[in-house]
Amino acid sequence: AQTVTQSQPEMSVQEAETVTLSCTYDTSENNYYLFWYKQPPSRQMILVIRQEAYKQQNATENRFSVNFQKAAKSFSLKISDSQLGDTAMYFCALLEGAGSYQLTFGKGTKLSVIP
């Protein structure tokens, strides 16, 4: 069965600084997708970034980028120039391609951006 582990329950970063959130996963599939979702206190889950396992190039989305290490099954999220609006829970999620498209989430990392 697929699993997702986020080992940092809480993190904090100064405004304008860079922070990296960690995620490891386990799957027996070769075709899968990885996601980072952000959930602010309002509870709306928002997609931050996605990575296809077959792509070697790391995904980037403005201030957000990932470090995808397929052999190590690691998928970290880097947030550059942190802003107060980045304060939220961040969830790493795995989706195995084909079949039910069930997302498996980690337990989340609570990020606080300090002014």
Next chain:
Amino acid sequence: EAGVAQSPRYKIIEKRQSVAFWCNPISGHATLYWYQQILGQGPKLLIQFQNNGVVDDSQLPKDRFSAERLKGVDSTLKIQPAKLEDSAVYLCASSSPGQAQETQYFGPGTRLLVL
């Protein structure tokens, strides 16, 4: 483009009562998901629909939970009778049948408190 809509946003009931949640997915999205998110955890899939058919309901507690998507658009999730451990946020998500089918977009959620 309108996002995933859910109602109500909040619900408080007593144990053994029944409750229903409604979800309207993004227009054109054939796949609809219901997740349960208990406080401090990542969301867990309850049921997945493709159009009006069930794809995966393996984690739905069928003795008390039911869901339907009669016309392949909006969906209703019901709990009857509710238990204290059902207190959670119920998230609805949808995805497109096109190229990015694996990317799920979430609604704001319904926060349920069972007393």
